[in-house]
Amino acid sequence: MVRLLKRALVPARLRRAVRGRLDARYVLRPDHRRDLAEVLGKVRELSGEVAALRAEGERLRAEVERLRGRTSGVTVSREQTRRWDDAHRLALETATAMDRTLQNEVLLWQAVDRARAEAEGTLEAGDAPAATGPGRAGFSGGPA
Numbered sequence: 368m369v370r371l372l373k374r375a376l377v378p379a380r381l382r383r384a385v386r387g388r389l390d391a392r393y394v395l396r397p398d399h400r401r402d403l404a405e406v407l408g409k410v411r412e413l414s415g416e417v418a419a420l421r422a423e424g425e426r427l428r429a430e431v432e433r434l435r436g437r438t439s440g441v442t443v444s445r446e447q448t449r450r451w452d453d454a455h456r457l458a459l460e461t462a463t464a465m466d467r468t469l470q471n472e473v474l475l476w477q478a479v480d481r482a483r484a485e486a487e488g489t490l491e492a493g494d495a496p497a498a499t500g501p502g503r504a505g506f507s508g509g510p511a
Contacts, residue, residue, distance in 0.1 A: 394402070
């Protein structure tokens, strides 16, 4: 492409104003070189950190593989397993017995309320006694 260049007389004041605006928009070469040198220094620093992190990752992978290859240091004897199984079985039996005991307590207090209501003559046929207050169904602590 052919450049056409025409020269014209431009007042010095206008020329300085235009050049000042253009210079403000662009970075000067020394500033640009200094910025590039700073960025190169940071890139070198970060590449060193990346290399150190890679080495650390490889060291950790090797440690994991070493630990995976090793058998567990804990051994469990048959006696310990039998005792743990017995303890678990006893805990389940205790929980079942406690549940049964609490259900029987509720039934007992319902029977006490029913007998009390029959003694007072307030129980109609088919009516259930009110289960509120202490000593009623769901509460323990003796008769009210």
